[in-house]
Amino acid sequence: MSAEALSPVTSTTSGIDAEQFRAIFRAHPAGVAVVTLHDGHRPVGFTATSVISVSAEPPLVAFSVSTGSSSWPALSASRQVVINFLADDQASLSARFAASGVDRFADGGWRPLPSGVPVLDGCSGWIEAAIHSRLPAADSRIVLVEAMAAWGTGRQPLVYRDRSYHKLIEYEI
Amino acid sequence: MSAEALSPVTSTTSGIDAEQFRAIFRAHPAGVAVVTLHDGHRPVGFTATSVISVSAEPPLVAFSVSTGSSSWPALSASRQVVINFLADDQASLSARFAASGVDRFADGGWRPLPSGVPVLDGCSGWIEAAIHSRLPAADSRIVLVEAMAAWGTGRQPLVYRDRSYHKLIEYEI
Numbered sequence: 001m002s003a004e005a006l007s008p009v010t011s012t013t014s015g016i017d018a019e020q021f022r023a024i025f026r027a028h029p030a031g032v033a034v035v036t037l038h039d040g041h042r043p044v045g046f047t048a049t050s051v052i053s054v055s056a057e058p059p060l061v062a063f064s065v066s067t068g069s070s071s072w073p074a075l076s077a078s079r080q081v082v083i084n085f086l087a088d089d090q091a092s093l094s095a096r097f098a099a100s101g102v103d104r105f106a107d108g109g110w111r112p113l114p115s116g117v118p119v120l121d122g123c124s125g126w127i128e129a130a131i132h133s134r135l136p137a138a139d140s141r142i143v144l145v146e147a148m149a150a151w152g153t154g155r156q157p158l159v160y161r162d163r164s165y166h167k168l169i170e171y172e173i
Numbered sequence: 174m175s176a177e178a179l180s181p182v183t184s185t186t187s188g189i190d191a192e193q194f195r196a197i198f199r200a201h202p203a204g205v206a207v208v209t210l211h212d213g214h215r216p217v218g219f220t221a222t223s224v225i226s227v228s229a230e231p232p233l234v235a236f237s238v239s240t241g242s243s244s245w246p247a248l249s250a251s252r253q254v255v256i257n258f259l260a261d262d263q264a265s266l267s268a269r270f271a272a273s274g275v276d277r278f279a280d281g282g283w284r285p286l287p288s289g290v291p292v293l294d295g296c297s298g299w300i301e302a303a304i305h306s307r308l309p310a311a312d313s314r315i316v317l318v319e320a321m322a323a324w325g326t327g328r329q330p331l332v333y334r335d336r337s338y339h340k341l342i343e344y345e346i
Contacts, residue, residue: 054315
């Protein structure tokens with residue numbers, strides 16, 4: 001790792017404000033995932049639209065999370081997660097795992113793996129992964145994980161953009 | 174940055190192979206961007222479906238890139254990039270910036286910023302950003318950048334999934 005990667009991101013010399021920045025990313029579509037884990041006492045999970053493939057060999061995935069997130073204390077101490085890729089009929093599940101003040105697992109619709117990490121029913125696919133590192137980036141972390149197991153169900157995916165849910169229509173170039 | 178973030182990702186204890194892993198991410202939809210830069214002699218650019226928002230304050234963005242990419246030598250030495258978010262009529266532009274053996278800028282349709290970094294015409298939005306760090310992850314890098322300027326045009330976005338291009342249909346929960 002080069003020295004530049006070690007300097008914390010704290011300053012901003014940016015000419016744009018946070019609201020301008022958020023507007024650009026609201027307009028950028030993304031598949032929807034729910035990251036789940038187990039904190040030793042109970043299941044934990046949160047909606048994420050920032051899951052990306054980093055490398056296929058080894059199979060590495062990254063996602064970003066705010067350290068202000070209610071799931072961060074559990075995630076900061078966890079060794080494993082499941083990344084549940086939501087299907088196009090799971091918009092309400094996405095909303096539930098993004099809501100505050102609710103027990104996100106109370107309604108069922110999930111099962112624990114042998115590791116205790118929950119897998120959500122009805123997803124388009126999921127990856128069981130070991131956490132490799134949590135890379136600091138201002139008040140957020142880029143969590144880098146290595147996939148240990150993966151399943152795909154062939155269900156169509158859910159897409160989020162501009163504060164609403166979408167399905168896809170294929171078209172030819 | 175914690176010590177764990179410093180250990181390079183090289184080993185794999187994974188139970189899945191690269192093709193299984195790729196299949197999961199082929200099924201995961203993503204907005205399409207072209208990352209452009211200038212290597213001091215000529216414009217450089219490549220298609221990326223891994224652009225994520227990391228933090229709004231400061232405005233941080235990340236994307237992953239293989240060090241085997243033809244654009245990596247230029248990107249590894251660059252200080253600035255533009256992230257061009259493609260509009261839903263720009264599938265051919267996406268394909269051009271993912272093709273090998275072609276001059277991706279020969280057909281025009283772009284202009285240089287004062288920094289020399291190209292901006293592509295007709296996008297749904299773009300961000301001019303300073304490169305903060307290039308975080309190692311096996312043979313890839315997670316490039317963390319800070320937005321300096323951003324423009325949105327209101328055009329509808331292009332989505333990539335399962336090796337084809339898509340438009341979005343909004344639907345209610």
